[in-house]
Amino acid sequence: MPKITDFLTELQAQLSTPQGRGIKIKQDPRTIKRFNHDNSYHASRDPAAVISVKTEDNVSLVMRLANKHAVPVIPFAAGSSLEGQTLALDHGIVLDFSDMDKVVEVHVDDLDCVVEPGVGWSELREELKPTGLFFPPDPGAAACIGGMCGTNCSGTLAFRYGTMKDNVLSLRVVLADGTVIKTRNRAVKSSAGYDLTRLFIGSEGTLGLVTQATLRLRRIPTHSTVIIAQFPTLASSAATVQHLVQSGCPFLRLEIIDDLCIKAVNNEIPDPSKKFAELTTIMAECAGTSQDAVNEQLEAFKAACGTIAQNVTMATTEQETDRLWSLRKRAFFMAPSLRHAESEQGKQFSTIVTDVAVPISRLVDILVATRKMVDEARLVSPIVAHAGDGNFHCLMVVDKNDKDEIERAKKVRDDMARLALKMQGTCTGEHGVGLGKIHxxxxxxxxxxxxxMRRVKKALDPKGILNPGKVFLEKKGSKL
Amino acid sequence: MPKITDFLTELQAQLSTPQGRGIKIKQDPRTIKRFNHDNSYHASRDPAAVISVKTEDNVSLVMRLANKHAVPVIPFAAGSSLEGQTLALDHGIVLDFSDMDKVVEVHVDDLDCVVEPGVGWSELREELKPTGLFFPPDPGAAACIGGMCGTNCSGTLAFRYGTMKDNVLSLRVVLADGTVIKTRNRAVKSSAGYDLTRLFIGSEGTLGLVTQATLRLRRIPTHSTVIIAQFPTLASSAATVQHLVQSGCPFLRLEIIDDLCIKAVNNEIPDPSKKFAELTTIMAECAGTSQDAVNEQLEAFKAACGTIAQNVTMATTEQETDRLWSLRKRAFFMAPSLRHAESEQGKQFSTIVTDVAVPISRLVDILVATRKMVDEARLVSPIVAHAGDGNFHCLMVVDKNDKDEIERAKKVRDDMARLALKMQGTCTGEHGVGLGKIHxxxxxxxxxxxxxMRRVKKALDPKGILNPGKVFLEKKGSKL
Structure with missing residues (x-):
């Protein structure tokens, strides 16, 4: 790989210049191993080197040289992507943004803030708490703003506040050739030319690298209550959610956790009296600027649950709220516990996560069909749904060494996605395309x-060095 | 213009084919005159021909031939744009979408609908009323969905529901060469590749032509009340709005109408007892799913008005609501009445409308500075603000034949925009760039x-035939 060598040599020579100061080049096996995978089931890929950057100037320098030498560049912050977005294909270098983690400005009076791409949303939420403001998107706990822009992520709060697209006002972006641009100013509304902000959001690092994001903040609801209700079937829970969404009631969150998922989370609860009944559960958060607003949502929720629901439980203390939310928060991590007995025998598991979304009226149909597909394929797979948005995930726990099982899981993933497409839905509600959904x-x-998309890519990155092989193939029918 | 002749000849020959059926070619002076201008102060430009289309197939055929002959194509539906977006530069043809005005599907259970570009938002609102749903963006009354996508418009409801970007789920688009694409399916959330929906929204017809839009609908609030309060100064009204926005209270609308604007609207009210006091006015609409929700917003509004506000008036009947809203609705049309005496002397007036938006904490500053600029330039200009979004319009009523006055107005427009930019705002909150804001x-x-933007344009429209000369110049420093 002579181009890599030339690139690294030239970069090395620039490290003491003002633009290069702060850059670290790492090629030791431990670092390579840390940056050769993401949170997905996709096979690891060793990068040729890991370049840590501290400033926008650093990023611009790296890109100018990478472009000159046609070296692929893969952006990386938390590595929490679920579709292989941070895997270093084509012997590329990984650009590590984890040191670009400053909250640059907080404009409390404008309800916005400016952050670097390595800032984690959960740390940002903590930091903003004293201001009474927060940034709504809440994907996996480790996720950083850069990657969140990349995949247009969302989470449990999208039902009220929308996805990244709806919550980012502006970006600073380094292009493939090292040029730095800004996409917008800070006004909440703008019709100033093409919407470059939203062109980069969701482009999974293939069009440019975010070096700064201006985020729209919301006031933390002064009043909120979590309520859960359990249902005899997945279908009856989904039907209830459909009805609630159609009613227009402004819940903060509206999630479904299926019976198998509850079972997984129960595995972590030692005290039998604290375990949840293993039934499909709707979890809603009712929130607003007054207790009246909350009560109104609680009443609507209870009314919709009718007589079918069991164990309607409302959190009355912070402790109880945490207990109820732990159901949802722990789902991804506890899913493998469903195969604990096999782990004991030395088997290793990974989780293939699906991510389809459908128009809300089809939620019952797709959940019922999905449960059937999963069962027929003899897979262990809890289901969690951002039900209010018609979006759900199967957490398919597969034996890493069981090729047949993995193939069955991939087939279910594809069949489920194709069913969603028939319902005019999407193969990815929030995790992005990455490697796993190109087809x-x-x-x-x-x-x-x-x-x-290909033409836009070619126009902005003619050498194809930005995160190559992700989202789509460069030519129709070409293979990775 | 031989290319036009060749294009028209070839198109004419296709009119009896399945793809061409429905197309009408018009070159009579009356039609040319109807389609040679928009709602702005920009000078009219005669198109070489007006082509009326009825189907997506028609649009695709026209584009294929226009691309072959390099004939510029300017999309047109209502012609209500305010920055010259529909003017036929470069001897182009106008593509008239007003016959593509079908509501194709309404999915009540999914809270969305599919419409053609010539559907007007106000007609759509009427048509949807029986379903209990509505499409929030509410720009000028005549505007159609196609143009609304083009400019990423919004209106008075953006404070709660956002702009077109936030309310369009998917588009079908005909590209420069006649290729038809769809940008998304109907799921409310999707991370499926580049966000082409939002690339076309706000591109003012320069990247592709919308032939179908899937719109997100909301439930009409079951309870709502309009309340107004009048203030001794523009500054005190704006300070009140800033405070209300920062409080996070979820008003439906939050508008400011200045004293001069009230004077203009009063010109239309014959009964002196029905006229409004000529003071700067905040108009809020409080709305929700219960009277409690409305009352909470009303209380927050009254509390913020404090003792400075006068004439706090709440609409208790539908008639009173209409009366209060007429203040805002009639502003644009009544502004010229401020120069009625001169009209009587035979002078002709047009209105130069500005459209800056700033981060909310700068609303007081920019409004005060703007009022000063306008007064110092001896211009007659009411101000109306979508205040909750930090967005406002000066309605500068200028004598069409007074070049000096027009130059003064353009200078104020530019100075005001530059001041907004210094405050990290935008030169256009919702009207778009068109011809008037390229610089x-x-x-x-x-x-x-x-x-x-130029590279994206070149990638999608290599011959530059789609609405040329709008948004930006094709080359840096080039002139129109």
Whole structure:
């Protein structure tokens, strides 16, 4: 790989310049291993080097040289992506943003803040707490703003506040050739030319690298209550959510956790009296600027649950709120515990996570069909749903060494996505395309839309060095 | 213009084919005159021809031939744009979408609908009323969905529901060469590849032509009340709005109408007892799913008004609501009445509308500075503000034949925009760039961002036939 050598030599020579100061080049096996995978089931890929950056100037320098030498660059902060977005294909270098983690400005009076891409949303939430403001998107706990822009993520609060697209006002971006641009100013509304902010959001690092993001903040609701209700079937819980969404009631969150998922979370609860009944559960958060607003949502929730629901439980203390939310928060991590007995025998597991979303009226249909597919494929897979948005995840716990099981899981993932497409839904509600859904994206949008994406990519990154091999193939029918 | 002749000849020959059926070619002076201007102060430009289309197939055919002959195509539906977006530069043809005005599907259970670009938002609102749902963006009354996508418009409801970007789920678009694509499916959340929906929204017809839009609908609030309060100064009204926005209270609308604007609207009210006091006025709409929710907002509003506000008036009947809203609705149309005496002398007036938006904490500063600029330039200009979004319009009523006055108005427009940029705001909150703000867009975003837009444009429309000369100049420093 002579181009890598030339690139690294030239970069090395720049480390003492003002633009290069702060850059660290790492090629030791331990660092390579830390940056060769993400949170997904995709096979690890060793980067040729890991370059840590501290400033926008650093990023611009790296990109100028990488472009000159046609070296692929893969952005990385938390590595919490679920579709292989941070894997270093084509012997590229990983650009490590974890040191660009400053909250640059907080404008309390404008309800916005400016942050670097390595800032984690959960740390940001802590830091902002004294201001009474917060940034709504809440994906996996480790996720950082840079990657969150990349995948257009969301989480449990999207039902009220929308996804990253709806919560980022502006970006500073380094392009493939090292040019730095800003996409917008800080006004909450703007029609100033093409919406470059939202062109970069969701582009998974293939069009440019975010070096600063201006985030729209919201006031933390002064009043909120978590309520859960349990249902005899997945279908009856989903039907209840459909009804609640159609009613227009402004819940803060509206989630479904299926019976198997409850079972997994129960595995972590030692005290039998604290375990939850293993039934599919709707978890809602009712919130507003007054207790009246909360009560109104609670009443609507209870009314919709009717007589079918069991164990309607409202959190009355912070401790109880935490206990109820732990159900949702622990789902991803506890899913493998369903195969604990096999782990004891030395088997190793990973989780293949699906991510389809459908128009809300189809939620019952797709959940019922999905449960059937999963069962028929003999897979262990809890289901959690950002039900208010018609979006859900199967957490398919597969034996890393059981090729047949993995193939069955991939088939279910594809079949489920194709069913969602038939319902005019999407193969990815919030995790992005990465490596795992390239074939599905083309089925979803068709060749024409893919060709537009390719042309935009080519226009902004003519050498194809930014996160190559992700989202779509560079040419129709080409293979990775 | 031989290319036009060749294009029209070839198109004419296709009119009896399945793809061409429904197309009408018009070149009579009356039609040319109807389609040679928009709602702005920009000078009219005669198109070479007006082509009326009825189907997506028609649009695709026209584009294929226009691309072949390099004929510029300017999309047109209502012609209600305020920055010259529909003017036929470069001897182009106008593509008239007003016959593509079908509501194709309404999915009540999914809270969305599919419409053609010639559907007007106000007609759509009427049509949807029986379903209990509505589409929030509410720009000028005549505006159609196609143009609304083009400018990423919004209106008085953006404070709660956002702009077009936040309310369009998916588009079908005909590209420069006639290719038809869809940008998304109907799920409310999707991370499926680049966000082409939002690339086309706000591109003012320069990247592709919308032939179908899937719109997100909301439930009409079951309870709502309009309340107004009048203030001794523009500054005190704006300070009150800033405070209300910062409080996070979820008003439906939050508008400011200045004293001069009230005077203009009063000109239309014959009964002196029905006229409004000529004071700057905040108009809020409080709305929700219960009277409690409304009352909470009303109380927050009254508390923020404190003792400074006068004439706090709440609408208790539908008639009173209409009366209060007429203040805002009639502003644009009544502004010229401020120069009625001169009209009587035979002078002709047009209105130059500005459209800056700033971060909310700067609303007082920019409004006060703007009022000073306008007064110092001896202009007659009411101010109306979508205050909750930090967005406002000066309605500068200028004598069409007074070149000096027009120059003064343009200077104020530019000075005001530059002041907004200093405050990290935008030169256009919702009307778009069109012809009138090309120079300001470059100041706002810088050459790097403009170059990205040019590259995207070149990638999707290599011959530059889609609405040429709008949004930005094709080359840096080039003139129209």
């Amino acid at each position: 599905l994206l083309e089925e979803e949008l068709g060749e024409g839309a893919l060709e537009v | 300001l867009l470059e100041e706002e975003l810088g050459e790097g961002a403009l170059e990205v």
